[in-house]
Amino acid sequence: MENSTLDAASIEILKELQRDSHISNNDLAEKIGMSATPCWRRQKELEEKGFIVRYAALVDRRKVGLPLCCMLHISLTRHAEGVVSNFEEAMKLRPEVMECYEVTGTSDYLVKVVLADMEAYHDFQHNVLFKLPGVSQVNTSVALREVKYETALPL
Known part of the structure; x- marks a missing residue:
């Protein structure tokens, strides 16, 4: 198995594990039409080769008191190594901070944060972001409604 290509069985294993990472090896093998031992070996190989990075439980952020989701477009004043790092x-x-991307366009970073409320966002903005050297501008979009949230890659 090479890092750049996957066969059909490996892709099916990844699809099933993205749907349910808690699936038993026997159920996984049955779903993809493979016997249990080769399926287990293939899954371990996918883990060792870095295709499977980790297993996680997806938690509903609203149910744990984090209903506010904001997308921040952040610009830095200069790109000296110390500022960026x-x-x-x-x-x-x-x-x-759930996600952070260096991006092209009118800002330098796109950052997704989840918080309890606008007061928590205000505290984050004033006590964290504005105290970081080099942060020159923060433009925030507040998510009004989640239209689609997906964690599975389209394999």
């Missing part, structure tokens, strides 16, 4: 490290350390 400090900003990126700060984003990695913040629990409310």
Whole structure:
């Protein structure tokens, strides 16, 4: 199995595990039409080769008190190495930051945060973002409604 190509059985294993990572090996093997031992070996190989990064439970953010979802377009004043690395490290350390991407366009970063309410966002903006050296502008979009949220890749 090479990192750039996957056979049909491996793709089916990945699809099923994206739907239900808690599926038993026997059920997985049955769903993809393989016997249990080769299926288990293939899954382990997918893990070892880095196709499967980790297994996780998806938690409903609203039910745990995090109904506010914001997309932040953040611009930095300069791209000196220290500014960029400090900003990126700060984003990695913040629990409310769910995703952070360096992007093209009118801003430098797109950051997704989930929070309890607007007061928590205000605290995050003023006590975290605005205190980071090099942050020059933050444009925030508040999600009014979640139209689609998907974690499975289209294999």
